[in-house]
Amino acid sequence: MTAFREIDRVLDACDAFKRPDYLELPRDMVHVVPQISHAFYGTEVRSDPLALAEAVEEAAEWLESCERPLILAGVEIHRFGLQDELLELAETSQIPIAVTVLGKSVIRENHPLYIGLYKGAMGRQEITEFVEQSDCLLMLGTFMTDINLRIYSAQIDPAHCILATSEQLRIRHHHYQQVQLPDFLRALARRNPRPPQRPVPASLGTQMPPLELNPDAPIRVSRMFARLNHQLAEDTIVIADIGDALFGATELVIRGRTEFLSPAYYTSMGFAVPAALGAQMARRDARVVVICGDGAFQMTGQELSSIIRCDFDPIVIVLDNGSYGTEEKLHPGGWRFNQLHRWNYHQLPAIYGKGRGYLVRTEGEFDRALTEAWADRTQPSLLQVQIDPTDHSATLGRLAERLGNRV
Numbered sequence: 234m235t236a237f238r239e240i241d242r243v244l245d246a247c248d249a250f251k252r253p254d255y256l257e258l259p260r261d262m263v264h265v266v267p268q269i270s271h272a273f274y275g276t277e278v279r280s281d282p283l284a285l286a287e288a289v290e291e292a293a294e295w296l297e298s299c300e301r302p303l304i305l306a307g308v309e310i311h312r313f314g315l316q317d318e319l320l321e322l323a324e325t326s327q328i329p330i331a332v333t334v335l336g337k338s339v340i341r342e343n344h345p346l347y348i349g350l351y352k353g354a355m356g357r358q359e360i361t362e363f364v365e366q367s368d369c370l371l372m373l374g375t376f377m378t379d380i381n382l383r384i385y386s387a388q389i390d391p392a393h394c395i396l397a398t399s400e401q402l403r404i405r406h407h408h409y410q411q412v413q414l415p416d417f418l419r420a421l422a423r424r425n426p427r428p429p430q431r432p433v434p435a436s437l438g439t440q441m442p443p444l445e446l447n448p449d450a451p452i453r454v455s456r457m458f459a460r461l462n463h464q465l466a467e468d469t470i471v472i473a474d475i476g477d478a479l480f481g482a483t484e485l486v487i488r489g490r491t492e493f494l495s496p497a498y499y500t501s502m503g504f505a506v507p508a509a510l511g512a513q514m515a516r517r518d519a520r521v522v523v524i525c526g527d528g529a530f531q532m533t534g535q536e537l538s539s540i541i542r543c544d545f546d547p548i549v550i551v552l553d554n555g556s557y558g559t560e561e562k563l564h565p566g567g568w569r570f571n572q573l574h575r576w577n578y579h580q581l582p583a584i585y586g587k588g589r590g591y592l593v594r595t596e597g598e599f600d601r602a603l604t605e606a607w608a609d610r611t612q613p614s615l616l617q618v619q620i621d622p623t624d625h626s627a628t629l630g631r632l633a634e635r636l637g638n639r640v
Contacts (some may be wrong), residue, residue, distance in 0.1 A: 236262070237271045237489040238400045245276050246518035250399050281411040285420055288409040289400055292371070292395050292417075293426040295404070299369035302328045303427045305351060309374025309399055311491050313415050316340065319373065329433050331364050333375055334483060338493035341467075342486045345635055350438040350483055355632040368430070370394045372612045373418060403576040416476035439488050448597025454481050454552070454626045456596055460487055461550075462604055466520065470494065470512050474505035474525035474557040478552055481626035482524050495580055503532030506549060510536055511546040520607070521547040527573055534581075540613055547613055552580045554620040561631060576592045588613040 240256060245252040296302055310319050314340055321387040323346050331351045332339055336433035340347060364370070365388045372394055387433050395404050397417050442457050458481045465471070465488060473482035473495040487493045494512065495630045496504050505525040512521050525534075530551050542549060556571045582588030589609065593616055604612035 241273055241275075249278050251309065257519040270362070280413045280416040284409050285412050285416055286403060288417060289420045289424050291404050291407065292421055293424045295369055295395070295429040296328075296426040299493055301367045301431055302326075302369045302371065303348075303364060303431070304328050304330045304363060305370055305372045306332045306336050306339050307373065307375030307398075308333070308339075309376075309414060310336060310339040310525060311374075313374070313399070315374070315415060315418055316490055318415075318418045319450070320344075322573075324429055325422070326426050328371070328428060329363075329431055331360065333506065334373065334479075334495070335434045337483065338487040338489070338491055338496070340358055341488055341490050342599070343439045344487060345372075345438070346441065347558055348433055350484060354485070354500060354630070355480060355628045359434070359637045363434070363437060365389060367428050368370070368393050369562060374398055374414060380542055395609050429525060439486050446596050446600055448486065448595060448600070450596050451621065452593060452596055453624050454620060457550075457552075457599055457618060457620075458482065458484055458626070460524070460596070460600060460603065461524075464607060465522075466517055468492075470516070470521045471518050472505045472508045472512060472523045474523075475502045475531040476529065476557070476627050478524040478526050480528065480559075480628035481630065484626070491534045493518065502529045506534050506540075507527060507536045509547040510540050510543070510545070510569050511548070513540070513547065517545070521545075521548040523547055525549070526557075527551055527553045527576070527578070529557065530578065531573065531576065534586075535583065536579075537588070537613060537615070538585050541585050544585050545613065548603075548608050548616065549613065550616045550618060552620055553578060553617050554624070555623045556622055569624050582613070582615055588615060589617045591617065593618045 239523060243254045243256055290409060304319070306319055306322055310316060322328070327346070328342060328367050329348050330344070330346050331348050334350060334352045337350060348363060351360060352362045370389065370393055374397070376398065376616050392405050396402070396415050399414050402412045441462055444463055446460070455475060462485050465485065467489040469489065469492060471482060471485060471487065473479040473493070475496065475498065479495050479497065482495070494508055505523045509521050509523045513519065537549065555573050555575055558574070560571045579590030580591045581591045581625060589606070589612060591606065591614065593599045599616070599618060602616050606616065
C-alpha cells in the first residue's frame, strides 16, 4: 500500500509551501490497517549554500546601485513567519514597503516606511505609480495574481524585479535553483545592503483623518469603515469576506501585525464567518471583527451556531444591500440574478439561543451598536447594517471603472 507514503508526501508539501493541501480518503478505507509497518521520514528542504550566497550578493549589489528601490511584500511573509526579518531588512536599509491585498498587515500599517496597498485596478493611482516606477522592486513572498497585476495591466518590468517566493527566486532574468525564501530573506538582511534613500511622499502611507459623526444620516459604506477604523486596536483581528466587504476593508489601518485575513479571491465567497471560528480557536482572547456581505453570509453564516457552541464572541458586521453588490457594479442591470432574498439578520441570535443582534440604518445607530458590541465579551454580536443598494466603497468604484474600460 502506498497510501501512508502519499499522505506523508502531501503533509510534507503543506509544511514546505505553507498552503492548503487536499487528501481524499475513500470511506471504506478509513480503518484499514496496513500489512507493513510504517515510519514517517520527513524531508528537509535546504538551500544550496553556493547558490544562496551568489543570489544574495547579486541582489545586494543591485539594490546598492539602483535609484528607486521598493519592497513589495506578499502573503508568504505571513505564512512563513518572516515579519521580523522583513522589518529588519527594511529598517536597516530604509527601503519603503508596499504590500499586496493578500499580504495586508504583514507589517503594522502605521509604520513610517509603509506606503500602502498595491491592489491593482482597485488601488490609489499615486501608490500604483510609486510601485511601478521602482527600478529595483524586491518582491518577497508575492504571488502575481490578476488583482496584483491590475487585471493584467500592471506596468511591472521583470528586468526591474527580484522575485522571491517558495517556488522560485529570480533576479532580473537570472533564475536560482534550490534557494528557499526564508534563507534568502534572512541572508539578505544580514548582508545589510545600503541603497539610496527613497523618500516616502506625504500623500502615501497611513491616512486616517478625524471623524465627525452625523447621527441621523443614513449609513454609507465609506462612513461605516471610517468609524470602524477608529475602533481598531493592536490586538484586533479583522476578517473580510469577498466583495465590497474586502474592498472597503482595504482602507482600514491595521495597527498590529498579521491581523487582517481575507482570501482575496471571488470564488471564496462565504469565507469570513467560518474563518472567525478558526481565528478564535487559535487566539481565544483576540477581539475578532468579521465583515461580510449579505450574499456571503447567506452561504455560510450558520457557522455562527458553531461559534456560539464554542463560547466565542466575534463581532459580525453584515453589509445588507439586498444584492451581490460587486456583481451589480461590474454587470449593471442584471438585477434578477444579483438580487437576494432579504433576511432579518439581526434576529438570528434569538434563533441560535445566544448573542445579540443590532439593526443599523444610520451613523448614530452604527456608532452605538459598535460601541456596545465592542464592550460585550460574553457573546457574539451581529450588526445588520442596511446599505443603500446604490452605495459602495471608493475601492469598488475604481475597480468597476477601470475594469469597465478594459472589457
